[in-house]
Amino acid sequence: MTTTIEAKSDSGPLSGLRVIEMGQLLAGPFCGQMLGDMGADVVKIEDPTKGDPLRQWGRQLPEGQSLWWSIVGRNKRSVTLNLREPEAQDIARKLLSTADVLIENFRPGTMERWGMSYEALAKLNPKLIMVRVSGFGQDGPYSQRAGYGAIGEAMGGLRYVVGDPSMPPSRVGISIGDTLAALFATIGALAAVRERGSSGRGQIVDSSIYESVLGVMESLVPEWQVSGYQRERTGAILPNVAPSNVYPTKDGKWVLIAANQDTVFGRLAVAINQPELAADPRYATHGARGERQEELDGIIGEFTSTQLAQDLEVLLEKHGVPAGKIFRPVDMLTDPQYLARESIISVDHPVLGPVSMQNVFPKLSRTAGTVRWPGPALGQHTAEVLSGIGITDSDLSTLRARGLA
Incomplete structure (x- = not known):
C-alpha cells in the first residue's frame, strides 16, 4: 500500500526559486524534476504541436498517457511556445528576465542561433544561472555531435565494464547517462545559486553526459595509467571479492x-x-x-x-x-521498509487516477520536498504564466492562431 499525497502549492527548500526549463526528453528535464521536487517553480517551455517527446515514451501508455512523463513532468507548469520563431523567442526572453535558473539541453549553438546566448541573456538578467546539459559539453571537437545518453555511457567508460564477460558490452536497464548528467547539472545549479548569494552574479553550468559518467567511474583511469590494469566485464561479481x-x-x-x-x-x-x-x-x-x-x-x-x-x-x-x-516493483509496493519511509507515493492523475511513483529524495527533516502534481497536460499553464508578463487572453489567442503558442 502506498501513501497518497495532497498537492501543496508552496513547499520545499527551493520554494521561491524560478526555473525555466527548455529542451526535452530526459537529461535536462530530470534536472528540472529534481529542482521542482525541492520546491522550485519550474516553468517548462514546450513546442505547441507535440510537446516534449517524453509525453509519448514508455512501454505502457494507458489511456494514451505516458507514465514516464507523469514522473519527469511532475511539479512543473507547462507553457507552449514555438521557440523557432522570433516573436516566441521574445516572450521567452521576458520570462527569463526575472528567472533564477534556465535549463536547456539542446545541441550546443541552438540557443545562440535563437539570440539567447548566455551573454545576451546576462545583459537582461545578470543573476541568471544557465544550466547547459549536452552529450559532450559546450566546447571541444565533439561538441556539435548529437549527444545521446547511450553514447555518453560508452565514451565515459561505463558500457565497457557492464555485462557478462562472455558477451559484448551491455547497458544498464535505465537511461543512466542522462540521469547522471542531470544529477551533476542539479549539483552545479545549486552550487551556482549558493555562489550568487555572495557575488550577485549568475554563471553557466556546463554538464556533459560523457563527463558525468566518467565522474562515477571510481579508479578506472588511474588503474590503467599507473599500473596498466584494465577493468573488464565481470557480470554479477567483483573479481576476487567473495562471497x-x-x-x-x-x-x-x-x-x-x-x-x-x-x-x-x-x-x-x-x-x-x-x-x-x-x-x-x-x-x-x-x-x-x-x-x-x-x-x-x-x-x-x-x-x-x-x-x-x-x-x-x-x-x-x-x-x-x-x-x-x-x-x-511488486516487492517495492509491499515491502515494510518502503512503506515505513514512504519511498513510493500515490499521486492523483487527472486521467488515470492514483499513480504510484517514487517519492522525493533525499529527505530533508525540516523543509522536505513534495510531489505537488504529476506531469501536466501540454500547455496547461500557458495562460497562467504568460499573464504574469502582460500577455492577455486576446494576445494569447492571436499567438495560438499563428502557431506561436
Missing part, C-alpha cells in the same frame, strides 16, 4: 549475499551449516576466498537453492549476514 554475488532460491528468486569480510564470512558459514569453512585455509582469508570465488559461490548456491527466499533472508539476518532480495 559477494546473487544466489538462487528454491522458489525461483534471487538473493544477494555480501559476506566477503572475514568475520561476516564466519557467520555465513554457520548460517549454511558449514562452520568449518571459516577455518579452512582455502576460504579462511579474503585472498584465499578470492582465488576460489567460483568454487565458493557453488557451495553457497547449493545451500540457498534449498531455501525459500523469504526464509533465507530471515536466516541470514539472524546471523548478521548482509543480504537482500533482488527487488521488482
Whole structure:
C-alpha cells in the first residue's frame, strides 16, 4: 500500500526559486524534476504541436498517457511556445528576465542561433544561472555531435565494464547517462545559486553526459595509467571479492549475499551449516576466498537453492549476514521498509487516477520536498504564466492562431 499525497502549492527548500526549463526528453528535464521536487517553480517551455517527446515514451501508455512523463513532468507548469520563431523567442526572453535558473539541453549553438546566448541573456538578467546539459559539453571537437545518453555511457567508460564477460558490452536497464548528467547539472545549479548569494552574479553550468559518467567511474583511469590494469566485464561479481554475488532460491528468486569480510564470512558459514569453512585455509582469508570465488559461490548456491527466499533472508539476518532480495516493483509496493519511509507515493492523475511513483529524495527533516502534481497536460499553464508578463487572453489567442503558442 502506498501513501497518497495532497498537492501543496508552496513547499520545499527551493520554494521561491524560478526555473525555466527548455529542451526535452530526459537529461535536462530530470534536472528540472529534481529542482521542482525541492520546491522550485519550474516553468517548462514546450513546442505547441507535440510537446516534449517524453509525453509519448514508455512501454505502457494507458489511456494514451505516458507514465514516464507523469514522473519527469511532475511539479512543473507547462507553457507552449514555438521557440523557432522570433516573436516566441521574445516572450521567452521576458520570462527569463526575472528567472533564477534556465535549463536547456539542446545541441550546443541552438540557443545562440535563437539570440539567447548566455551573454545576451546576462545583459537582461545578470543573476541568471544557465544550466547547459549536452552529450559532450559546450566546447571541444565533439561538441556539435548529437549527444545521446547511450553514447555518453560508452565514451565515459561505463558500457565497457557492464555485462557478462562472455558477451559484448551491455547497458544498464535505465537511461543512466542522462540521469547522471542531470544529477551533476542539479549539483552545479545549486552550487551556482549558493555562489550568487555572495557575488550577485549568475554563471553557466556546463554538464556533459560523457563527463558525468566518467565522474562515477571510481579508479578506472588511474588503474590503467599507473599500473596498466584494465577493468573488464565481470557480470554479477567483483573479481576476487567473495562471497559477494546473487544466489538462487528454491522458489525461483534471487538473493544477494555480501559476506566477503572475514568475520561476516564466519557467520555465513554457520548460517549454511558449514562452520568449518571459516577455518579452512582455502576460504579462511579474503585472498584465499578470492582465488576460489567460483568454487565458493557453488557451495553457497547449493545451500540457498534449498531455501525459500523469504526464509533465507530471515536466516541470514539472524546471523548478521548482509543480504537482500533482488527487488521488482511488486516487492517495492509491499515491502515494510518502503512503506515505513514512504519511498513510493500515490499521486492523483487527472486521467488515470492514483499513480504510484517514487517519492522525493533525499529527505530533508525540516523543509522536505513534495510531489505537488504529476506531469501536466501540454500547455496547461500557458495562460497562467504568460499573464504574469502582460500577455492577455486576446494576445494569447492571436499567438495560438499563428502557431506561436
